[in-house]
Every structure is written in structure tokens, then in C-alpha cells.
Amino acid sequence: MNPFEDIESNVRYYCRRWPAVFSTAHGSTIVDENGTEYLDFFAGAGALSYGHNNPILVDVAIEHLRAGKLLHSLDTFTVEKRRFLEAMQRYVLEPRRLDMVIQTVGPTGATAVEAALQLAQRITGHRAVVGFAGGYHGMTYRAASISASMGGRQTSAHLKDFVELPFVAHVTESDLELLDQTLRSTVDGQRIGAVIIEPTQGEGGARPFDPAYLRAIRERCSELDIIVIADEVQAGVGRTGPFFSFEGSALDPDIVCVSKSISGLGLPMALNLVRRSLDTWNPGEFSGTFRGNNLAFATSATMLETYWADSNLEKGTEQRGLTVRAALEEMSSQFGQGRFVVRGNGLLCGLDVGDTQLAADIAQGAFDRKLIVETCGAGDTTVKLLPAIVIDEDQLAEGLTRLGDAVAQTRSPR
Numbered sequence: 001m002n003p004f005e006d007i008e009s010n011v012r013y014y015c016r017r018w019p020a021v022f023s024t025a026h027g028s029t030i031v032d033e034n035g036t037e038y039l040d041f042f043a044g045a046g047a048l049s050y051g052h053n054n055p056i057l058v059d060v061a062i063e064h065l066r067a068g069k070l071l072h073s074l075d076t077f078t079v080e081k082r083r084f085l086e087a088m089q090r091y092v093l094e095p096r097r098l099d100m101v102i103q104t105v106g107p108t109g110a111t112a113v114e115a116a117l118q119l120a121q122r123i124t125g126h127r128a129v130v131g132f133a134g135g136y137h138g139m140t141y142r143a144a145s146i147s148a149s150m151g152g153r154q155t156s157a158h159l160k161d162f163v164e165l166p167f168v169a170h171v172t173e174s175d176l177e178l179l180d181q182t183l184r185s186t187v188d189g190q191r192i193g194a195v196i197i198e199p200t201q202g203e204g205g206a207r208p209f210d211p212a213y214l215r216a217i218r219e220r221c222s223e224l225d226i227i228v229i230a231d232e233v234q235a236g237v238g239r240t241g242p243f244f245s246f247e248g249s250a251l252d253p254d255i256v257c258v259s260k261s262i263s264g265l266g267l268p269m270a271l272n273l274v275r276r277s278l279d280t281w282n283p284g285e286f287s288g289t290f291r292g293n294n295l296a297f298a299t300s301a302t303m304l305e306t307y308w309a310d311s312n313l314e315k316g317t318e319q320r321g322l323t324v325r326a327a328l329e330e331m332s333s334q335f336g337q338g339r340f341v342v343r344g345n346g347l348l349c350g351l352d353v354g355d356t357q358l359a360a361d362i363a364q365g366a367f368d369r370k371l372i373v374e375t376c377g378a379g380d381t382t383v384k385l386l387p388a389i390v391i392d393e394d395q396l397a398e399g400l401t402r403l404g405d406a407v408a409q410t411r412s413p414r
């Protein structure tokens, strides 16, 4: 019997791409049960930005468990939650002058999105949502309905109160007209209550929106009393360099969805930051059994204290991002025949090779060279690079060499 094939649902996905049985991991290295080492440029789909088993955070977790501290607490007061809230205030909210409260939600990004949409509807009284081509927000029915269908990963969830606008890399007058028109329109008899946007798209192909377009969204939504939701589940917590990928733009979101890397250690954890004046929830109106993961609060607080007390990590990520982009540009000019496109910010980068099979072949070639990368974007034509943001220079260079070899092999005449 093969327990994976015989017992696990057909929906399994990543294991089909990387058919090794993984056992241990440290930093950017994953080791399978035979002792083979892989370089990980996938980082748990962005949930492991601080590396596998980050030793500083592992120590915190072990100490937490040994001391018999609470693991589960719903939203009761705990010592760890206090430490976490204080760390968020000190290292994230205050330095960015964000007057926001923190709503902990059940442990997935989709739950944060769900809560954000419900709150927006509650505030505005309007149910319809505007999102963007290439946007991905998770797999609850509502989140899936407002997500673009990606490559092989189609969803059958299609609520009708949603309008999709095109992705905008360089804003034009016609983009602004369409935005205006759409925000004033009704969908399925409903006015627009919220715009949800990943300022840098993850699954959509490592694509940053034009900051001028983000500004336009903010201005028009303010005029029309529409809630702006930034989905920072993948691009946040330092992935693109700054803590949030919208920093430096004028998006100034009303709600920010955060998950994936927020625990620092890859533990399930999600939350929303909500503009204080919009925190109109009634007590208990949005609930969830696993809102109080104290192990995650403890590791998250330490992650924030360790990496966000100064700007070293942010600068390092930007620097490493430039290294990745330079390597991708080189691959593009050597092998792309003008058809490859390099995209991304910080360490959320992609090489769009314009062809589904070619992207799959490159990812497979990378895996053959013990490098883990995934494909993403409309049609799955982009090879996405999401190494841990704390990766060291040597491992980064080694991974890029392996990727370059995979690209070279797929482009050479067979």
C-alpha cells in the first residue's frame, strides 16, 4: 500500500510536483527521508520567510512547551498575546503611523479575508466586491469566489457579487475610467462595499501594481465610502522588503489581512489590522476556535523583536531581491529570446516564460537539481521564487545557479 496514493485525496497537489518524502528542515534546506538535501525557494508558499526551524524561534517554542504555557486560549487574555500585541504596536504599527487595532481570526489567510469582507459589508451595508485579475485570496467559498482561477487549480466557487478589474502594471487613463465606472456600478443588484487588492500579487505572478493606481484606488474609495482591503497574506511580513508591500504607496488600506509568515515559524496564524475608527464589530460577532494560538503569539513576538527593531532585514531583503532579479534578467537575455519577463519586489520574484509547459519543465528541471520552485500566474507560465528572506548569500547564489541550469537545459535543442 502507498498511504499517500491510496488514502490521501486526489486533491493533493504539491506532492505531485515534488514527489519526495520530506523529513527534516533547517533554514533554506529540506531533507528527505533518504537524506537528500533540497534548497527551498518555495518557503511554504511564503509561510516560511524566516526559514525552516529558525533556531531563535525554535528555542522560544521549546521553552514555551516545557514551561507548560497555554497553547490554546480562544481570545482570552494571555501573557503571550499581550507580548505579541505590544510587539505589533511597537515594531509594526507605531513606526508606520498605523492607527489600527488587531483582530485575531482563525488560522488561515482565507479566514482573514472572510472577516475583512464581512466587516466591510457591515460598515458599508453593501455586499459587492471589486478584485483584480490574478488576485488570489484563499479557498473559503467567498474568498475563492473573488480569486482568479490559476492554471490547473480551478475552483468551482463563484458567488456573483464580485467584479474583476484587470491587473495594472502601468496605469492609463482608461484604467482610471474603468475603475471609476466599476466603483459606481452595481453588481447582482448590490453596490460596491469593498475593493480587495494584493499590492504585489503572489499567485498572480509576483506582480506589483503601479503605485499611482494604488493611490487612485484610495482616492476614489474615500470619495465613495468604499472599504480598501490590502491582502498582505503572501507579500507581507517582509517578503518584498518592507513589512507591508503597500508601504511607500498611498494605498493607506482600511483593513490589512496578514497570515502566512506572521508567526515566524510557519505556525498557523492569521489576523486583520483594522483602522481604529472602522472597528465596529460587536463582541463575538466574528469568532473562531483557533484565534488564540499562544505558541504562534510567542514566536511571532520574538520574530518581530529580532528582525523588525531596525531596518537591517528590510535592506537585506531588498539587496537579495536585486541579486535575484539580476540573475533572472541574465537568464532572460540568454535564453528568453525576448519573450521572458522578470517581475517582482524584494524576494517575491518571478520569471514569466510565457508558456505553461516550459514553466513546468523549468520547475521540474530545478527539482531534478534539488531546488524547489513553484509555478504561478495566469496559465501557470511564471516560475516563482520565494526563498526565505533570511537566506544566506551562498545558498541564494547556489539556488540561482541551479535554476539557471534548469532554464538552460530546457532551452537547449533536445
Ligand SMILES: Cc1ncc(COP(=O)(O)O)c(C=O)c1O
Binding pocket: 045, 107, 108, 109, 110, 111, 113, 136, 137, 138, 139, 198, 202, 203, 231, 232, 233, 234, 235, 259, 260
Ligand atoms: C494573497 C493571499 N491571500 C490569501 C491566501 C489564503 O491563505 P490560506 O491558504 O492560509 O487560506 C493566500 C494563499 O496563498 C494568498 O497568497
